[in-house]
Amino acid sequence: MNWTLLVLGSVCLLVLGQDAFVHGKRNARTVTFSRAARGHGHSRHRRDTWTGPARFTACKSPLSPRDQALLLSHTHETVFQGDEGSSFTLTWVGDGTGVILVLSTLSAPSDSFYEGGSSRLYRSEDYGKSFHDVSNAIKNTFIKKDFGISAGPGNSQQVILTANLPFTETPGGVIFTSMDAGVTFRSVHLPFHPAQAIQFHYQEPKYLVAISNDDGLWLSEDFGNSWSKVHEGVHTFTWGSGITLFFSSSPKGTVEAARRGKLILRRTQDFGKTFTTIAKNIFSFRYIGGFLFTSVMEKLASPRVIYVSSDQGDRFQKAQLPSATTEQFYSILDGDEDMIFMHVDNPGEDTHFGTIYTSDDRGILYSKSLERHLFSSEGKSDFTNVTSLRGVYFTNRLEEDGRIRSVISFDRGRRWSFLKKPENVNCPDSSKKCNLHIHGEHSHFIEITPMLPLSEPTAIGLVIAHGSVGDSISAVRPDVYVSGDGGYTWWGTLRGPHHYTILDSGGLIVAVEAHRDRQISSIKFSTDEGQCWQIFNFTSHPIFLAGLASEPGTKSMNISIFGYRPDDDDQPMWVAVTIDFEHLLTRECDEQDYVQWLAHSDYDSDPETDGCLLGYKETFRRLKKLSACRNGRGYVVSRQQHPCPCTRNDYMCEYGFYLHENTSECLLQPDFLNRTQYISLNGELDDLQNTGYRKIPGDKCEGGFSPPRREGKDILLASSKSHSVRPLGMLVLIVVCTCVGVIGLVITAALIITSRRINCRQRSPAYRFSALQLQDDDLSVSNDSRPDGKLNGFHVQEDSDDELIE
Secondary structure (H helix, E strand, O other): OOOOEEEOOOOOEEEEOOEEOOOOOOOOOEEEEEOOOOOOOOOOOOOOOOOOOOOOOOOEEEOOHHHHHHHHHOEEEEEOOOOOOOEEEEEEEOOOOOEEEEEEEEOOOOOOOOOOOEEEEEEEOOOOOOOEEOHHHHOOOOEOOOOOEEEOOOOOOOEEEEEOOOOOOOOOOEEEEEOOOOOOOEEEEOOOOEOOOOEEOOOOOOOEEEEEOOOOEEEEOOOOOOOEEEEOOEEEEEEOOOOOEEEEEOOOOOOOOOOOOOEEEEEEOOOOOOOEEEEEEEEEEEEEOOEEEEEEEOOOOOOEEEEEEOOOOOOOEEOEOOOEOOOOOEEEEEEOOOOEEEEEEOOOOOOOEEEEEEEOOOOOEEEEEEEEEEEOOOOOEOOEEOOOOOOOEEEEEEOOOOEEEEEEEOOOOOOOEEEOOOOOOOOOOOOOOOEEEEOOHHHHHOOOOOOOOEOOOOOOOOEEEEEEEEOOOOOOOOEEEEEOOOOOOOEEEEOOOEEEEEEHHHOEEEEEEOOOOOOEOEEEEEOOOOOOEEEEEOOOOOEEEEEEEOOOOOOOOEEEEEEEEEOOOOOEEEEEEEEEHHHOOOOEOOHHHEEEEEOOOOOOOOOOOOOOEOOEEEEEEEEOOOOOOEOOOOOOOEEEEEEOEEOHHHEEEOOOEEEOOOOOOEEEOHHHOOOOOEEEEOOEEEEOOOOOEEEOOOOOOEEEOOOOOOOHHHHHHHHOHHHOOOOHHHHHHHHHHHHHHHHHHHHHHHHHHHHHHHOOOOOOOEEEOOOOOOHHHEEEOOOOOOOOOEEOOEEOOOOOOOOOOO
16 A cells, blocks of 8 residues: 655645655555557657667567477467456465465446446466456455455465445445355345445454544454444554554544644554553554554644654653754655655645655664655655665666656665776767666656566566666656666666566566557567567467566566457457466576675675675575576575675764765764753663764674774864865955855856746756656646646656545
């Protein structure tokens, strides 16, 4: 679930309640495909053609006739005859079961009041090679499109379908429950109408929670057979540790409490029999990584602040972060039990950027990690955790000139740097700072790319992403790039946008070209991490591509291609093509196919510290690029860990300090010079400024470097090095230069003000994806530019008091 909602105040920004408390993550078990009304391709903002010369050549080769015939014999096509559904929702049930449930939905027009809406349910138990219509098992009931199908966590084979019934005509809703992966279903009449998806407990699927359309909180302890209403006026809820359930509610008689920061945060640890109020006057809350966060306005009309608890809400401590006004917001980008990444929006209306802070292991003290972090007006952040290699994150930042550039961190946000240019890609002739820039969620939202960056924990070091090479991100059709070492080096692998997925724990990559205006009939696959691709023509009857589907976890070697083609009456007809690669890569990998790989190695450093990250080095047993064999479903990632001595790189700057670019030392921020170096944490004084450093949360280094303790005068001296007394001549020169600079700034400001008055009084900065392309690429965010609120493919969020839930 994506928890991004609108903040309220003088302008609309994007937050959870009032703060975007978590960056939304896609449910890997469920994916929805949609088609155009008549099968003539998706709507698009720009033509589906190339712009500019190719800067690298993708390695592609056709299959041998033998392999082509072999794969064709294990390619299975299902045509969903007579299915007029406008969308297909696929849900994988269990782990390794091969069971897929597909919900086809045709929504009724908004003025028909559910008349004409219909759905079908299909089931496959062989990884999509065949599908069977099982709509009769649910009495052909119309199932909700938005949250109609949910599967239990882990290896559970429990499924819930939520019927779409007019709540004004029936006293309660209907769900269908299955405990055998959809073979049979049981109909259950509810005493309420669900307002959102029924939520499973993350470990025990028999425990269910739901919110009704009249804001009641309902609980079931027996997999939906019986329900009890435990609270009224509930806004949001989340499971905590064990059976702890947190939820926010409105005090009785209040109106729009969430918008005014008047919510109450409550907790139940016995399925609603008793409640404890743990916080008042909150805007929103979130539980992540064992930390419970609340956004609070301490005084009327004062900026919001964050409070955090690490003991399930028994005690809260004020987080040391900049406060956020009604024109700003907080967003938790990522987090675990060791550390939280928090975005704090910059002051001002529609800045579209802010600062990333990283927490200590208590989630209380925060240090600056990255400034000018892009957070678009649509509530999209490109912050990405590379799950295939420990400690790696990349994101995009908005430069002062409006360009968007990508940065990467290999040490959990301690340092950020630009991505290296791939060796096989040439830079544009006019490029001055040539780097690789990655397209993230913002580009995906505005349909520049069909997919987000992809990495999997079982495919060590492998990252696949859309990107462009140059001074900044280009808004024309991006290419596909692959990294095999977690983002240190990259390789230009496929020209143009693609859908892609990882199979066989990284031993196989599959990709399909993403065309909006023409059909496809071939698929590409690589067994060498994208160095070269083979092309397989899977059908003689091309289809419009809707998307790819593969079992979560990368263990499978089956890929399903979903799309549609016109039938005899020129109506779109859904088609699924499943290819089984297990019969092509028949050889099981043996010991000679693997190599020992030291992660985070730069090959030039001291052997004792080479590969050391967060206090230890990891050596993985991974498949050689040139080994065309099968890892198999039983493959387990093998790693060896060795501790490292502590170095300066194991420490980040303490709260109130910043990392000096020239000296790589942590210096006290100027605005902290006259502030106390102690802070009260849980009733005890904590000395924050004794060294200026703190070990990165989760770091396991031993011995070695230890930051020296600083006294107060040493801190002041270190922080004022760059402001020390200079000779008189130097001071005179500084004064003269300053005066000239001030005069220049005044003239520049006057010109800028005049220019802005002439140019429609734009409030928002321009997003310049590239200065090298056509006018299409100077993407400005402005509501004044077009009546529909769009400019060159960018959607602009209109000012509104309505919540935007993604």
